[in-house]
Every structure is written in C-alpha cells, then in structure tokens.
Amino acid sequence: MRVKISRIYLEDKTPDPMERKDFIKNSLGFLGMAVAVPSLLKTSHALAEDDAADSCTVSPSETAGPFPTITPASWIRTDITDGRTGVAFTININIMNKNANCTALQGAIVDIWHCDKDGNYSEYGGSGMQPANYTSVHFLRGRQVTNANGQVSFTSIFPGWYTGRATHIHVHVYNTSGQSLLITQISFPEGANSAVAQVSAATAYGYTKGMSGYTYNANDNVFSDDMAGAELGSVTGTVAGGFTLDHTIYVNGPVLGRNEVSKPQYGLGQNYPNPFTETTVLPLTLEYDSEVSINIYDLNGRQVRTLYKGSMNAGANNFTINRDGLQSGFYFCKVAVSYGNGTFEESKKLVIK
Amino acid sequence: MPHPKIRLAVRTVIDSNSQNPWDRYIFEDTYREYLMQQQLYNDKDNPKNTFRELLAENPKAEKLHFLTGMAAEHYVNQLKGSFYRITDVLGNTFFPFTGYRLDIINTDITDISRHKVGITLFSPLLTYLGIVNNCYLVSFDTDLAAGYETVMFPVQPQVAICYLEGGKPDQGGSG
Numbered sequence: 001m002r003v004k005i006s007r008i009y010l011e012d013k014t015p016d017p018m019e020r021k022d023f024i025k026n027s028l029g030f031l032g033m034a035v036a037v038p039s040l041l042k043t044s045h046a047l048a049e050d051d052a053a054d055s056c057t058v059s060p061s062e063t064a065g066p067f068p069t070i071t072p073a074s075w076i077r078t079d080i081t082d083g084r085t086g087v088a089f090t091i092n093i094n095i096m097n098k099n100a101n102c103t104a105l106q107g108a109i110v111d112i113w114h115c116d117k118d119g120n121y122s123e124y125g126g127s128g129m130q131p132a133n134y135t136s137v138h139f140l141r142g143r144q145v146t147n148a149n150g151q152v153s154f155t156s157i158f159p160g161w162y163t164g165r166a167t168h169i170h171v172h173v174y175n176t177s178g179q180s181l182l183i184t185q186i187s188f189p190e191g192a193n194s195a196v197a198q199v200s201a202a203t204a205y206g207y208t209k210g211m212s213g214y215t216y217n218a219n220d221n222v223f224s225d226d227m228a229g230a231e232l233g234s235v236t237g238t239v240a241g242g243f244t245l246d247h248t249i250y251v252n253g254p255v256l257g258r259n260e261v262s263k264p265q266y267g268l269g270q271n272y273p274n275p276f277t278e279t280t281v282l283p284l285t286l287e288y289d290s291e292v293s294i295n296i297y298d299l300n301g302r303q304v305r306t307l308y309k310g311s312m313n314a315g316a317n318n319f320t321i322n323r324d325g326l327q328s329g330f331y332f333c334k335v336a337v338s339y340g341n342g343t344f345e346e347s348k349k350l351v352i353k
Numbered sequence: 354m355p356h357p358k359i360r361l362a363v364r365t366v367i368d369s370n371s372q373n374p375w376d377r378y379i380f381e382d383t384y385r386e387y388l389m390q391q392q393l394y395n396d397k398d399n400p401k402n403t404f405r406e407l408l409a410e411n412p413k414a415e416k417l418h419f420l421t422g423m424a425a426e427h428y429v430n431q432l433k434g435s436f437y438r439i440t441d442v443l444g445n446t447f448f449p450f451t452g453y454r455l456d457i458i459n460t461d462i463t464d465i466s467r468h469k470v471g472i473t474l475f476s477p478l479l480t481y482l483g484i485v486n487n488c489y490l491v492s493f494d495t496d497l498a499a500g501y502e503t504v505m506f507p508v509q510p511q512v513a514i515c516y517l518e519g520g521k522p523d524q525g526g527s528g
Binding site for chain 1: 360374385388389392393397416419420422423424426429451452453454475477478516
C-alpha cells in the first residue's frame with residue numbers, strides 16, 4: 001500500500017527517449033528589441049526616477065554603481081551545506097551515457113538536493129524563508145556540470161531522514177541544453193554498521209532520531225522495487241572522518257554520431273574582466289577549425305564594431321577586445337561560428353566602465 | 354510601553370518590458386531556470402506551456418516559485434542588502450533587506466516574452482513609530498530606548514508592512 005507523504009517531490013522515472021527540442025540558448029535574442037540605454041552609469045548626483053527607465057541614484061557613500069554582473073546558473077557550487085551542520089559527506093556521482101556504449105557523459109548538468117540532519121528540506125512549507133530572520137534559504141541544493149569523466153562531486157552533510165522515507169538523495173540530470181534526461185533518487189545501504197545507522201546514532205553531531213520509526217528500503221515506496229540495486233549508492237567512511245558516497249547513473253544521453261551544433265566541447269565564456277575599462281579577454285573554445293566573426297552591438301541592436309572575421313583553430317582561443325573609443329555602457333558581443341553546413345551564434349554581455 | 358516592530362516588504366515586477374540590467378539578468382536567468390525546473394512537474398510528451406496551466410494541473414508545481422527563484426539569488430546578493438530604487442525621505446538611505454522571495458506571475462515555455470516574475474525583498478526588523486507625513490517612521494534600533502534614530506520611508510505602492518509583532522500599528526502613531 002502506498003503511504004501518502006506530503007514531502008515526496010517526485011517519483012523515480014525510467015529514462016525516456018530524448019526529445020529534439022533545444023530549450024536553452026546562450027544567445028540573448030534581445031537584439032531586436034528596443035532597449036533604452038541606462039541614462040548614466042556613473043552619477044555624482046541623484047536623478048529623478050521616472051516610469052520608463054531606471055536611473056542610478058547616488059549611494060550613501062557617493063560611489064558609482066551598482067553594476068550588476070551576469071553570473072551563470074546560481075545553483076552551481078560544490079559546497080551545498082549553507083551552514084547546515086552534520087556529519088561531513090562527500091557525494092560523487094558519475095553519469096554514463098547508454099547511447100554511447102555506456103561511456104562517460106561530459107557536460108551534463110546534475111542537480112542534487114536532500115534534507116538536513118533533522119529531515120527538513122530548504123523551502124519546506126512553500127516559503128523558502130527562515131521565519132526568524134527572513135533570510136532566504138536554499139541549503140543542501142546544488143548543481144554541477146560533469147567533467148570529461150562524467151563526474152560531479154558535492155560537499156555536503158549526511159542526510160537525515162523523515163517519516164515514511166528511507167534516507168535518499170534526489171538527482172536530476174539534464175543534457176547540456178538543460179533538457180531533462182533523468183529524474184531519480186539514490187538510496188543508502190542499510191544494516192547494523194551501515195553509515196545510515198551510525199549517523200542516525202551520532203547525537204554529538206545533532207542527529208537525534210536514531211532508527212526508531214525509520215522506513216527501510218524494502219518498504220520505501222520509491223526504492224522497494226529496485227531489486228537490482230540500481231539506485232543504491234556505495235558509502236564508505238566514518239562518523240568522525242566523514243562519509244563518501246559514490247554512485248553511477250545511466251542516462252539516455254546524446255546518440256553517437258549526431259553532429260549537433262551544441263557540442264559539449266564548444267564554449268563561449270564570459271569575457272573577463274567584466275566590466276572593463278580598456279581591454280578584456282573573451283574565451284572561445286572551438287570543436288573544429290572554423291570561420292569566426294566577432295562583432296559588438298549596442299543596446300539598440302546596432303553594430304558598433306567589427307572585431308574579427310576570419311578563421312580560428314580548434315581548441316581554446318582567447319580573443320582580446322579593446323575598448324577602441326567606445327563609450328561607457330552596455331554592449332553585446334556576438335560571436336558567429338561557421339563549420340561545415342552550420343552557422344550558429346552566441347552573445348555575451350559586455351560592460352565598459 | 355515598547356513600540357511594535359514591523360518588517361517592510363517591497364515588490365518589483367520584472368517582465369519583458371523591464372529595461373534595467375539587473376531586471377534583465379533576473380528575467381533571463383529565471384526563465385532559463387524555469388525551463389529546466391518545470392520538467393520536474395510537467396508532462397514530458399504533452400507539457401503545459403504556461404505556468405498557470407501547469408499549476409492548475411499539478412499543484413505540486415507550486416514549488417516552482419522557489420526553485421525558479423534560486424536563479425535570482427546571485428543578482429539579489431549583488432545588491433548587498435540595499436535596494437537602491439527605494440530611498441528614504443532624505444535620499445541617502447536605501448531600503449534595507451535581509452531576504453527575498455520570487456513569485457512567478459506567469460510564464461510560457463514557448464515564449465519568453467510572456468515571462469513575468471515578481472521579486473519581494475524583506476526588510477530587517479524595524480521599530481515602528483507610526484506614520485508621519487505619509488511616511489513610515491521607523492528605526493533600525495530594535496532595543497527599547499528613550500529615543501530612537503529614525504528613518505522615514507514614504508508610503509508608496511509596492512511597499513507594505515509584511516510582518517508585525519508586539520502590538521497594533523496605530524499604537525505607535527499616537528506617541
């Protein structure tokens with residue numbers, strides 16, 4: 001009989017054939033839209049607010065700003081503890097691609113989340129706030145992108161447990177474009193000397209429940225049908241020294257031989273430094289020798305500079321951009337790469353001080 | 354008699370018409386995050402395009418407010434606890450905040466121009482001393498004292514008292 005628990009987020013799902021939709025593009029797609037240039041980025045006096053555009057007003061210490069800088073996906077981090085205490089825990093996950101002879105899948109996005117030592121998730125109750133001081137909480141949630149070996153690793157604390165569920169970690173694997181490949185959970189080994197048993201008894205680390213009332217994997221409504229132990233992680237270590245979980249997950253990743261434009265090895269990084277005053281470096285990694293054009297557009301979509309038009313070698317290219325008389329402000333740097341039959345484009349925001 | 358303590362909240366709506374770079378970064382990043390996270394709740398073969406349809410179909414999708422909101426965290430943190438668009442009457446103190454919450458007004462996985470979110474910023478606990486000249490008269494000093502250094506934030510749309518402890522608001526006004 002299924003036990004109804006309000007805290008279960010998702011069921012285990014078997015992998016589905018991959019769809020062809022490509023959600024996530026890095027290019028802005030805003031170049032066609034009329035965007036008002038912020039009237040002044042540096043100001044020494046307060047400007048009146050009006051409805052159409054926001055102006056910078058002077059900060060209490062009379063310095064310029066704020067300059068928001070673009071940051072990639074905010075989940076991405078190795079240490080996901082956010083101040084939660086417990087037994088030290090390292091989570092290592094390998095993602096393997098069933099559609100590529102079960103070899104490592106590089107560039108996959110892996111999200112994990114789990115409860116703290118008391119069995120609570122960040123955002124339980126639908127508010128995401130610490131009621132006492134109204135600070136936002138996102139503890140024990142994180143994202144990583146797999147390396148060439150298909151690996152991600154997180155620093156966390158050993159999860160607790162809550163009524164109705166065995167100890168578990170939620171995992172969501174996406175391909176490079178953000179399309180979901182698999183939503184699953186990781187179960188933990190059980191037994192008298194298992195990590196779960198040892199940690200549940202570790203009152204010195206704040207785990208107060210012991211194993212009384214614990215739901216074991218055989219009775220857990222997600223894991224009870226996992227006869228082959230495909231969801232079972234392997235855990236080693238000690239309470240004092242911390243535990244490590246190692247687990248391999250198989251997904252239906254990209255099929256070998258498809259020449260898609262969003263190859264994992266291609267990469268256009270954010271230029272650094274950004275904002276910049278005189279020069280900045282734009283890192284561009286190419287899968288193959290390609291024809292590349294790099295141009296700068298202002299916020300109205302007008303091309304203001306032609307930086308480069310020619311061939312570039314496969315591999316890492318660090319392209320230096322000079323200010324070249326451009327006014328302070330916001331621009332887009334659009335990179336167009338041609339190889340074989342395809343051309344694709346990507347844009348990054350540039351801020352000149 | 355101790356004064357009541359309140360928290361103020363300010364909410365700003367971000368949509369495809371937002372011009373400010375901070376708004377734009379949040380707009381794009383939360384949309385991308387929504388595209389990823391909605392896969393947890395949406396049907397794979399026949400997905401609901403808009404958030405409101407998805408929520409009507411699957412009430413658990415209510416978690417998407419929080420999950421999508423995580424994408425805004427870095428940008429909110431860059432403000433370092435001061436929301437520069439709301440100043441006090443003197444013009445040199447910005448609206449202070451300790452936390453934020455994102456709510457999805459609506460969005461569409463096929464159309465980014467329909468993406469519309471609200472960000473609510475919550476102030477720290479403030480001593481509430483009443484409404485003076487249509488301004489919230491508050492103090493950052495929450496200990497009981499004979500006198501307080503105060504700050505006046507104009508009463509305005511999108512700013513509200515979101516938390517109250519220790520008495521009714523009109524108790525402070527008659528002091």
